[in-house]
Amino acid sequence: MTAIAHTRAEREANLRSAAEQREHERQAVAAHYEHDPEIFSLVLDSRLAYATGVYEHAGEDLETAQARKYARIAAKLDIRPGQRVLDVGCGWGSNLLYLAQHSEGVFQGITLSPQQREEALRRARAWGVADRVRIDVCHVEDLNLRPESFDAVLFSGSIVHMHNRPAVHQLVGEVLKPGGRVLISDCYFPVQQRGDRDSAATEYIFVEALGYCRLIGLAEELQLMERAGLDILHVEDLTRHYAQTLAHWIDNVRKHRRTIEAMAPGFAAVLQQYMTVARMSFARRTALEYMILATKGAPTVDPGAWPIAQKGGRS
Amino acid sequence: MDGILDNDLILARVRALIAESVRQPAASIPLDARVDGSELGIDSLALIKLMVRIEETFDITMPDLAATDAAPFGSVREVAALVAREVAARQAGGGL
Numbered sequence: 001m002t003a004i005a006h007t008r009a010e011r012e013a014n015l016r017s018a019a020e021q022r023e024h025e026r027q028a029v030a031a032h033y034e035h036d037p038e039i040f041s042l043v044l045d046s047r048l049a050y051a052t053g054v055y056e057h058a059g060e061d062l063e064t065a066q067a068r069k070y071a072r073i074a075a076k077l078d079i080r081p082g083q084r085v086l087d088v089g090c091g092w093g094s095n096l097l098y099l100a101q102h103s104e105g106v107f108q109g110i111t112l113s114p115q116q117r118e119e120a121l122r123r124a125r126a127w128g129v130a131d132r133v134r135i136d137v138c139h140v141e142d143l144n145l146r147p148e149s150f151d152a153v154l155f156s157g158s159i160v161h162m163h164n165r166p167a168v169h170q171l172v173g174e175v176l177k178p179g180g181r182v183l184i185s186d187c188y189f190p191v192q193q194r195g196d197r198d199s200a201a202t203e204y205i206f207v208e209a210l211g212y213c214r215l216i217g218l219a220e221e222l223q224l225m226e227r228a229g230l231d232i233l234h235v236e237d238l239t240r241h242y243a244q245t246l247a248h249w250i251d252n253v254r255k256h257r258r259t260i261e262a263m264a265p266g267f268a269a270v271l272q273q274y275m276t277v278a279r280m281s282f283a284r285r286t287a288l289e290y291m292i293l294a295t296k297g298a299p300t301v302d303p304g305a306w307p308i309a310q311k312g313g314r315s
Numbered sequence: 316m317d318g319i320l321d322n323d324l325i326l327a328r329v330r331a332l333i334a335e336s337v338r339q340p341a342a343s344i345p346l347d348a349r350v351d352g353s354e355l356g357i358d359s360l361a362l363i364k365l366m367v368r369i370e371e372t373f374d375i376t377m378p379d380l381a382a383t384d385a386a387p388f389g390s391v392r393e394v395a396a397l398v399a400r401e402v403a404a405r406q407a408g409g410g411l
Contacts, residue, residue, distance in 0.1 A: 201360040243381065254376060269367050276363045276380060283381040 006189060006197045009207050010214055013163045021163050022139050026112055028211030029161045033113035036263055037092055042256040043249050043271065048092040048119075051157035051185055052242035052289055056309075062248040065241070070098040073154070076234070076293050077181050078301050079103035083151035086110075086175065088140050088168075089158020093120030093133075096154075100129040105151075109135040110143065141167055145175045153182045160186045160213050165224050173228030178297040182230060185238070185291040189215045195286035201277045209274035218290055230294040234303040239282050242289040246279035320402055325373075326395040332372065333357075333391060336365045344391060351388040362388070369394075375401035 045066040053065025081104035090109030206213040260268040281287035334341040
């Protein structure tokens with residue numbers, strides 16, 4: 001499949017060899033996440049999820065919304081004792097460590113940032129799950145894994161940084177055992193052209209602030225997953241929730257602007273600026289946020305049995 | 316930023332920040348030019364950056380650009396008046 005390039009950064013990526021692009025992602029993507037974790041701890045929830053929460057109502061706080069998201073991912077992946085989980089782009093370990101604490105699974109995370117690895121391992125030790133958690137600094141395409149060796153693979157806010165999506169989905173299709181699940185929570189462009197994808201604002205968020213991002217259409221992602229032998233089980237829109245999450249992050253940047261500036265001059269402005277671009281994009285639905293669940297072979301979870309909140313029956 | 320900020324000083328500072336954003340001398344920025352229109356050549360990213368600069372400079376919170384009912388920002392003079400109201404509110408609130 002010849003992918004359509006939506007942005008200048010993507011067109012440039014298409015001119016690189018696969019190896020050159022991997023090297024580019026290693027350098028460019030890691031830079032943002034190499035900032036002191038202390039800065040992110042002032043902006044994000046206590047587990048440092050750098051991804052959307054799930055809100056039940058407008059007045060809810062960030063911590064509650066992220067807790068609901070962790071529980072939702074845990075329910076969707078349904079990790080049984082001894083099952084093996086791969087978290088691709090595990091960040092500071094938000095989901096990986098939550099899952100380790102709430103299951104008896106065995107966990108392997110990868111990140112491009114040594115700072116993130118160190119912080120995640122520090123937390124794993126503090127929370128008593130280090131014996132079931134391994135984290136490596138590694139690009140996903142450099143992973144050398146046995147076929148059918150994992151029960152679940154997670155990408156939370158990470159696949160957007162990966163240019164070579166067919167290779168990534170092929171890898172997932174190969175390493176999952178029959179009955180294995182893959183969950184992706186990330187950002188997509190609507191198929192209908194809305195907004196200017198070559199604007200200074202898009203370039204700012206995708207390149208200057210975050211190194212390298214490639215937004216594709218949801219259907220393109222789903223098709224690549226299906227071609228890798230995965231069956232789509234469930235897709236939900238979290239666009240509104242991301243706009244709300246970003247509002248909390250922006251307020252936290254404002255609240256701690258001076259502390260952040262003292263630790264990394266200029267970074268508070270970068271955070272507030274890119275987060276405002278992102279918030280406006282989600283609010284206007286020029287970018288969309290989806291959580292996708294797929295399975296290899298017969299599913300072990302049944303989305304048809306999941307509750308849908310009753311009208312007026314908010315708990 | 317501390318001390319007494321009168322409205323003329325705020326207008327001058329806001330105008331200087333806008334001038335910096337479009338890389339023009341402050342004197343060439345008409346006070347009645349719309350900040351969020353094409354008149355000054357401030358695109359959506361430049362507008363976001365300008366709002367962040369204003370928040371940093373005056374230690375205030377500017378209106379949410381993503382709000383569905385967001386009002387347009389208006390002229391240089393109107394933005395300065397908005398900043399002056401926010402600064403006054405902060406000072407009355409016993410803030411910094």
